[in-house]
Amino acid sequence: MRTPTTSRRQFLQATGLTVAATSLAGVRARAQPRLPGPPEKKLGFAIVGLGSLSINQILPAFAHCRHARVTALVSGDAAKAKTLATAYGVPASGLYSYDTYDRLKDNPDVDIVYVVLPNSMHPEYTVRAHTAGKHVLCEKPMANTPQECETMIAAATAAGKKLMIGYRLRYEPYNMAMIRMAREQEFGKPKVILCEAGFSIGDPKQWRLNKQLAGGGSLMDIGIYALNAARYLSGEEPVAINAFSYTTPGDVRFADGVEETINFQLRFPSGILANCVSSYGVGLNRFRVHAEKAAFQLEPALSYSDLRMQVIRGGTVELRSLPERNQFALEMDHMAECVKGNTEPRTPGEEGLKDLRAMMAIYEAARTGKTVTLNG
Amino acid sequence: MRTPTTSRRQFLQATGLTVAATSLAGVRARAQPRLPGPPEKKLGFAIVGLGSLSINQILPAFAHCRHARVTALVSGDAAKAKTLATAYGVPASGLYSYDTYDRLKDNPDVDIVYVVLPNSMHPEYTVRAHTAGKHVLCEKPMANTPQECETMIAAATAAGKKLMIGYRLRYEPYNMAMIRMAREQEFGKPKVILCEAGFSIGDPKQWRLNKQLAGGGSLMDIGIYALNAARYLSGEEPVAINAFSYTTPGDVRFADGVEETINFQLRFPSGILANCVSSYGVGLNRFRVHAEKAAFQLEPALSYSDLRMQVIRGGTVELRSLPERNQFALEMDHMAECVKGNTEPRTPGEEGLKDLRAMMAIYEAARTGKTVTLNG
Numbered sequence: 001m002r003t004p005t006t007s008r009r010q011f012l013q014a015t016g017l018t019v020a021a022t023s024l025a026g027v028r029a030r031a032q033p034r035l036p037g038p039p040e041k042k043l044g045f046a047i048v049g050l051g052s053l054s055i056n057q058i059l060p061a062f063a064h065c066r067h068a069r070v071t072a073l074v075s076g077d078a079a080k081a082k083t084l085a086t087a088y089g090v091p092a093s094g095l096y097s098y099d100t101y102d103r104l105k106d107n108p109d110v111d112i113v114y115v116v117l118p119n120s121m122h123p124e125y126t127v128r129a130h131t132a133g134k135h136v137l138c139e140k141p142m143a144n145t146p147q148e149c150e151t152m153i154a155a156a157t158a159a160g161k162k163l164m165i166g167y168r169l170r171y172e173p174y175n176m177a178m179i180r181m182a183r184e185q186e187f188g189k190p191k192v193i194l195c196e197a198g199f200s201i202g203d204p205k206q207w208r209l210n211k212q213l214a215g216g217g218s219l220m221d222i223g224i225y226a227l228n229a230a231r232y233l234s235g236e237e238p239v240a241i242n243a244f245s246y247t248t249p250g251d252v253r254f255a256d257g258v259e260e261t262i263n264f265q266l267r268f269p270s271g272i273l274a275n276c277v278s279s280y281g282v283g284l285n286r287f288r289v290h291a292e293k294a295a296f297q298l299e300p301a302l303s304y305s306d307l308r309m310q311v312i313r314g315g316t317v318e319l320r321s322l323p324e325r326n327q328f329a330l331e332m333d334h335m336a337e338c339v340k341g342n343t344e345p346r347t348p349g350e351e352g353l354k355d356l357r358a359m360m361a362i363y364e365a366a367r368t369g370k371t372v373t374l375n376g
Numbered sequence: 377m378r379t380p381t382t383s384r385r386q387f388l389q390a391t392g393l394t395v396a397a398t399s400l401a402g403v404r405a406r407a408q409p410r411l412p413g414p415p416e417k418k419l420g421f422a423i424v425g426l427g428s429l430s431i432n433q434i435l436p437a438f439a440h441c442r443h444a445r446v447t448a449l450v451s452g453d454a455a456k457a458k459t460l461a462t463a464y465g466v467p468a469s470g471l472y473s474y475d476t477y478d479r480l481k482d483n484p485d486v487d488i489v490y491v492v493l494p495n496s497m498h499p500e501y502t503v504r505a506h507t508a509g510k511h512v513l514c515e516k517p518m519a520n521t522p523q524e525c526e527t528m529i530a531a532a533t534a535a536g537k538k539l540m541i542g543y544r545l546r547y548e549p550y551n552m553a554m555i556r557m558a559r560e561q562e563f564g565k566p567k568v569i570l571c572e573a574g575f576s577i578g579d580p581k582q583w584r585l586n587k588q589l590a591g592g593g594s595l596m597d598i599g600i601y602a603l604n605a606a607r608y609l610s611g612e613e614p615v616a617i618n619a620f621s622y623t624t625p626g627d628v629r630f631a632d633g634v635e636e637t638i639n640f641q642l643r644f645p646s647g648i649l650a651n652c653v654s655s656y657g658v659g660l661n662r663f664r665v666h667a668e669k670a671a672f673q674l675e676p677a678l679s680y681s682d683l684r685m686q687v688i689r690g691g692t693v694e695l696r697s698l699p700e701r702n703q704f705a706l707e708m709d710h711m712a713e714c715v716k717g718n719t720e721p722r723t724p725g726e727e728g729l730k731d732l733r734a735m736m737a738i739y740e741a742a743r744t745g746k747t748v749t750l751n752g
């Protein structure tokens with residue numbers, strides 16, 4: 001594609017910036033059209049873990065990135081890694097196994113390590129990447145316990161490197177618009193928030209259904225979207241939590257003791273109350289805010305694309321459309337820009353820690369049948 | 377409408393039950409075309425309490441009734457009663473004050489007394505109507521305490537008269553369709569139910585905001601729809617309840633101590649979990665069932681008209697339309713048919729009692745911060 005060059009020449013002609021030669025020096029200086037500066041350097045990402053999220057979402061998203069490119073892959077499956085490296089232009093020198101992972105420190109083309117492993121592996125691979133002198137973008141949930149989150153945050157601080165958690169919806173235009181509508185009180189003060197996230201999970205052998213690897217059931221994997229949304233839509237931290245959990249007896253998918261469905265309620269300091277649902281048994285995909293004058297919602301709210309916004313006032317429903325953007329590209333570009341500009345990511349390790357603390361409280365409330373209070 | 381007679385004759389002809397005349401009596405019988413019988417007698421209703429529900433919904437609904445007509449009005453405002461009596465053809469002999477209420481027993485044109493008074497007055501006026509030998513249709517909530525409900529049920533039994541509670545949505549086609557879709561598992565087993573009912577309440581001086589008259593806040597008045605829907609959509613009784621309540625400090629509407637918003641969670645014996653919201657602060661008008669293969673919902677779910685049904689599968693939304701019917705006419709006709717046929721109403725006093733018990737448990741859960749268990 002030569003379009004940019006053509007356009008540039010056309011631009012110069014149209015604005016009269018091409019002129020006649022008048023001297024040798026002038027000829028030389030002017031005969032050479034002013035060249036653009038080097039393209040802004042894209043930061044190099046190592047993708048750690050080549051499961052479906054990496055293959056279907058993250059690697060294709062680099063085509064839409066302005067500040068990020070993929071320069072390394074880490075996998076236990078060398079053949080898979082090689083195939084993907086060829087497809088995405090990753091050099092052979094950028095291929096790593098888990099045994100050679102720490103050698104990332106010697107690869108100057110890797111600025112940021114994106115940890116896309118099963119949940120229980122997040123702490124180790126995040127800390128090792130920081131130890132290797134790299135910045136880290138880590139998938140959510142950040143870890144299986146708040147203690148591990150604290151260890152990860154401390155390691156990042158000690159290394160003087162960034163730590164961001166992959167809350168993609170915090171970079172997605174519809175969810176950002178919902179936050180603005182709530183915060184700016186477009187329809188008055190928000191009072192009730194309803195967030196539901198769930199799907200009917202398939203293959204019983206996947207790591208998400210292994211309690212040791214996943215740290216829990218639907219809440220850790222998908223319900224975290226509902227929790228996080230209730231927090232970002234309210235703009236507050238929960239101070240009290242109720243919960244009920246249910247898992248279908250005998251369902252082979254939940255044989256390892258991970259919960260199927262967990263319904264939780266949050267109380268926020270301003271008085272906003274949230275009702276949330278997390279499920280591996282049914283499809284749930286909606287965030288809604290009820291404010292004094294109207295309700296506004298996304299449904300779908302957390303799909304990778306094709307989100308839809310509705311404003312509901314009395315019996316009328318108004319649709320609002322925004323341009324579609326690649327969520328993972330926005331997320332990775334944000335991380336790259338934070339590294340370039342040395343700014344704090346919008347969703348740092350502390351954000352992941354807050355969700356972990358709330359999730360532990362949700363499990364405790366469901367287990368004890370008592371309201372669990374938090375410091376907010 | 378002569379349809380029933382025609383059908384009957386056609387039935388007789390088709391089955392060969394018409395026979396040739398063989399005598400004078402026979403000739404006379406055939407020469408005179410068979411006249412329709414008298415129109416089916418509509419049962420007479422006394423409307424007790426002429427507030428906005430009676431004026432705007434119940435009295436106009438009689439025009440759509442097949443089995444019910446209004447024959448008496450009871451009000452403390454004689455002028456208002458007279459105006460309405462003229463408009464709806466109620467004779468002067470059918471006008472009562474609260475002082476003359478017990479004389480209803482001498483009015484043979486009154487079969488059924490419809491109690492549309494503030495909640496705290498339901499028990500007294502229901503029991504007095506039963507004592508007067510009338511059947512009673514009583515608005516919801518049935519009373520302010522389960523104990524009063526039990527007294528009312530006992531009085532109806534002692535009188536040998538019907539007692540029905542005015543759960544209009546149990547006679548409304550969309551809600552009935554939702555029940556069928558859930559019970560017949562059109563989209564697989566229901567697992568999660570979400571019911572929300574609320575509105576921003578106006579005039580701070582209305583009886584609904586007087587705790588003694590209303591028995592509570594939004595839950596007693598509008599949240600009862602969400603509770604009742606969770607019960608009829610699951611087809612089960614809750615065995616455990618969590619709740620959070622919030623009332624905006626300083627809001628003059630809630631100065632008498634009635635709650636603004638109360639979010640509650642229900643656990644049902646089969647494992648269905650429900651999240652519900654009741655509010656006097658924001659508009660909420662939706663019942664949704666998440667089953668294994670799809671979600672189906674009404675929104676609006678509890679308006680007097682123009683309900684809308686959606687089936688949500690993945691990213692697709694299917695609308696389903698049903699003919700519009702007058703909810704109060706269906707409700708009053710059901711009551712009349714139960715009296716005529718001596719059958720039990722679909723929503724008897726026991727139904728009102730179950731909601732009262734659950735509402736007391738919701739208040740207790742909110743107050744104590746503990747899961748309240750019920751016998752189901």
